[in-house]
Amino acid sequence: MCAQCRAPGSRIDWYAAGAPDTLAGRRTARTELAAVATRQLAPLGLRVDAHPGSMTLAVRSATGRTVVVTRLDELADAVRALTGRSVDPLEPRR
Amino acid sequence: MIDATLVSGFLGAGKTTWLAEHLRRHEDGVDLVVVNDFADQGVDDALLREAASEAGARVEPIVGGCLCCDRDGALRRVLHAEIGRRHRGDAARDGRVVVETSGLAEPHRITRMLADDPVLRTNLSLRSLVVVVDGLGGRRLLRHRHGVRDQVAVADRVVLSRADLARHGELEELAATVRRLNATAELVASTLGTERPVTPADPAVADVFDDDGTVAEPDVRSCRVDLAEGTSWAEYALWLDTMCRAHPDRLLRSKGIVPTRDGRLLVQSMGGDVATPVPAPPGVDTGMVFVLDRIDPDALVRSLRTHVPSAGA
Numbered sequence: 001m002c003a004q005c006r007a008p009g010s011r012i013d014w015y016a017a018g019a020p021d022t023l024a025g026r027r028t029a030r031t032e033l034a035a036v037a038t039r040q041l042a043p044l045g046l047r048v049d050a051h052p053g054s055m056t057l058a059v060r061s062a063t064g065r066t067v068v069v070t071r072l073d074e075l076a077d078a079v080r081a082l083t084g085r086s087v088d089p090l091e092p093r094r
Numbered sequence: 095m096i097d098a099t100l101v102s103g104f105l106g107a108g109k110t111t112w113l114a115e116h117l118r119r120h121e122d123g124v125d126l127v128v129v130n131d132f133a134d135q136g137v138d139d140a141l142l143r144e145a146a147s148e149a150g151a152r153v154e155p156i157v158g159g160c161l162c163c164d165r166d167g168a169l170r171r172v173l174h175a176e177i178g179r180r181h182r183g184d185a186a187r188d189g190r191v192v193v194e195t196s197g198l199a200e201p202h203r204i205t206r207m208l209a210d211d212p213v214l215r216t217n218l219s220l221r222s223l224v225v226v227v228d229g230l231g232g233r234r235l236l237r238h239r240h241g242v243r244d245q246v247a248v249a250d251r252v253v254l255s256r257a258d259l260a261r262h263g264e265l266e267e268l269a270a271t272v273r274r275l276n277a278t279a280e281l282v283a284s285t286l287g288t289e290r291p292v293t294p295a296d297p298a299v300a301d302v303f304d305d306d307g308t309v310a311e312p313d314v315r316s317c318r319v320d321l322a323e324g325t326s327w328a329e330y331a332l333w334l335d336t337m338c339r340a341h342p343d344r345l346l347r348s349k350g351i352v353p354t355r356d357g358r359l360l361v362q363s364m365g366g367d368v369a370t371p372v373p374a375p376p377g378v379d380t381g382m383v384f385v386l387d388r389i390d391p392d393a394l395v396r397s398l399r400t401h402v403p404s405a406g407a
Contacts, residue, residue, distance in 0.1 A: 004302060005234040011259050015331045018100050018358045018371035032328035040332060040401065048403055072331055088340040089397045090389070 015072035030055065037075055044083050048075070096177065096189035096218045098206060099377030103195030103226030104235055104242045105347035106364025108255030108284070110138045110225050111259055113194055114145035115287020124151040124177050124190045128169065132196040133316035133383040134158045137349050141360075142194075160196050162203035169193070169204070170211060170257030177217045191218070193220045197347065197385070198314060201225070218378040225249035229283065230369050233268050236275070238343075238371045246272055249279045254292060257347040259282035261283075263295065270298035316344070317391035319398055320381045320386065327354040333401040334363060344389045350382035 014080035019029035034050035034057055045062040058077040059067045066069065078085055103109045110129075112122075117124060128144050129139040134229045139155035145154045147311060154172050159165040173191070180189050194199060201223055208214050225245050226234065232254065234240040252272050262298050269281050274296040283292040321330070330352050337345050344364045349362045358374035361382070384394060398405060 001306070002238065004233070004237060010232070012370050014368045015327075015335075018327050018352075018354070018359050018361070025356065026105065028326065032326065034333065036326065036328045036332050040336070054264065072335055075332075076336065088337045089336050089401050090340070090393055094206050 013071045013073075026055070030057065033057065033072060040087060041079060044087070045080065046079060046082060046086060095189055096173075097221040098173075098208070099190075099192045099221055100201055100223045101192060101226065102195045102199060102201040102223065102245050102249075103253075104228070104239070104245065105132075106349075106362065106367075106369075107197065107232070108253075109194055109197070109224040109226045110141055110353045112224075112284055113192065114252055114253060117145045117151060117192075119285075120149060120190075121356075123386055124149055125152060126172075126189075126191045127151050128154045128161075128172055128191065128193040130161045130165065130169070130194060130199065131155065131157045131181070132160060132198050132314070132385055133318060135379040137378065138194065138382055141375060144375060152369055159167065159214065159274075160199045161193070162195070162199040164206075166204075166207055168215070170207065173214055173218060176257050176355070177213060201245055205248070206224045214319055218264040222250045223248060224251045224253060226253045226255050226281075226284075227268070227272065228259045229254040229265055229268060229365060230337070231365055233271055235365075236271055237282060237301050240305055241305075243275055243303065246275045246279075249276055251280045251282070252276065252317045253289070254281070254283045256285070257290070257292075258285040265292050267294040267299050267397070270294040270296070271301050274298060274301070300320050303313065305357075310336045313388050314385065315389075315391055316383060317394065318350075318381050318383050318407070321350075321381070321402075322340065322350055322404065323353045324355050324404065324405075325352055326404040327352065327356070327359070329404055330354075330361070333398065334361070334368060336401075337369060337397070338363050338366050341389065344387050345394075346385065346387050347385040348382055351362065351378055351380045352382070353380045 009092040019025050030050045036046045047060045049058045056068050056070050061082045069078050140155050143153050156165050156168045161169045171397050265283050269292045277303045282289040354362050359371040360374040362369045362372045
C-alpha cells in the first residue's frame with residue numbers, strides 16, 4: 001500500500017444499511033453474518049459468535065483469544081489481529 | 095445548433111448520481127442523454143431513465159466499450175441522428191445533449207472526435223466538460239492512475255462527489271491536488287448532486303504521482319453475473335468486503351442488483367470502497383456487473399459461486 005494513502009475501506013456501516021431497519025431485521029442480519037463468517041474463516045481456525053442480547057460479534061481463535069467487533073468491515077482487522085493473515089476470496093478454498 | 099455537455103470521471107466517481115440530479119434541476123431541459131457503460135450490460139441507463147423522463151429527455155445507452163475508442167462510431171451515429179432529427183423538425187430552441195462517458199474513457203479523445211468530424215463540428219458545440227472525482231478515494235486515484243489525472247486536466251468543471259462523507263479538510267486537500275493538475279477549472283463539492291463551493295487548501299499538501307511506467311499494463315475486462323432471488327445479503331456482503339480489501343486495485347468497480355430475501359438492493363463498490371446500498375429502482379435487471387483489471391472473469395465468478403452459494407449456479 002502507498003504510504004501517502006489511507007487504508008482502503010468504508011466509512012459507513014453499509015452491511016447494516018442493506019438489512020431491514022427493524023430490531024428483528026438487525027438481529028437476523030447479525031446472526032447470519034456470524035454464520036457466514038464462521039464458514040469463511042474456519043480454515044484460519046476462527047469462529048464468529050453472535051450472542052443473543054448483544055449487537056456485537058465475537059471473533060474467537062482456537063486458543064480462545066477474542067476480538068469483539070460491531071461492523072462487518074471490522075471483521076478483516078480482527079482476523080489480521082488474531083492470525084496475522086487476511087482472506088483472499090480468489091484463492092481456492094482449502 | 096446543439097449544446098453538448100460531456101460528463102466524465104473514473105469508475106464509481108459518482109457521474110450517474112450527479113447527472114440524475116443535474117437533469118432534475120436543469121431549467122433549460124435536455125433533449126438527449128447518451129450513457130456509456132464499459133460493460134456489455136449497462137446499469138446506468140436504467141438508473142438514469144427516471145430522472146431523464148422527468149426532465150423530458152431520451153436516454154440512449156451505448157454499452158460494451160468506451161466511447162473514446164471501441165464505440166466512438168456509435169457515439170458519432172447517435173449524435174448525427176440527433177442532428178438529423180433537429181434539422182427535419184422545427185426546433186424552437188437550441189438542442190441540448192448530455193454525454194456520460196464510461197469511467198475508463200479518455201475525454202480528450204471524445205472532444206477531438208467532436209472537433210474532427212465535419213458534421214459535428216458545424217452542428218454541435220461542447221458547452222462544458224464536467225469531470226466527477228470521488229471525494230473520498232479520488233486522491234488515491236489521482237496519485238496512482240495516469241488516466242484519472244488526464245481526465246481532470248482537461249475539465250472545465252470538476253465536481254468532488256460524496257462531500258457528506260469527507261472528513262474535515264479532506265475535500266479541500268483533494269481540491270488542491272485537482273488545482274495543481276488544472277489551474278482554471280471551476281471546482282465544486284457535491285452531495286448526491288447538490289453542489290456547494292469548495293476552496294482548495296492553501297498551502298497544498300504535496301502529492302507524489304508515482305504510476306508513470308511502474309504499474310503493470312492494465313488488462314481491463316468486465317463480466318456480468320446473475321444472482322438468484324433470495325441471495326443471502328450476509329454472504330454477498332462478506333464476499334464483497336473481502337474482495338474489495340484483497341484487490342482494491344483490481345476489482346475496479348461492481349454495480350448491480352442483489353435480490354435479497356428482504357428486497358432488491360442496488361449495491362456498488364469502487365475500488366476498496368463500498369457505497370451504502372439502497373433499494374433498487376424498478377426496471378433494472380437482476381444482476382451484477384464487475385469491471386476487473388488483471389483478474390480473470392472466470393476466477394471471479396468461481397469465487398462468487400463458492401463464497402455466495404445462495405446466489406445460485
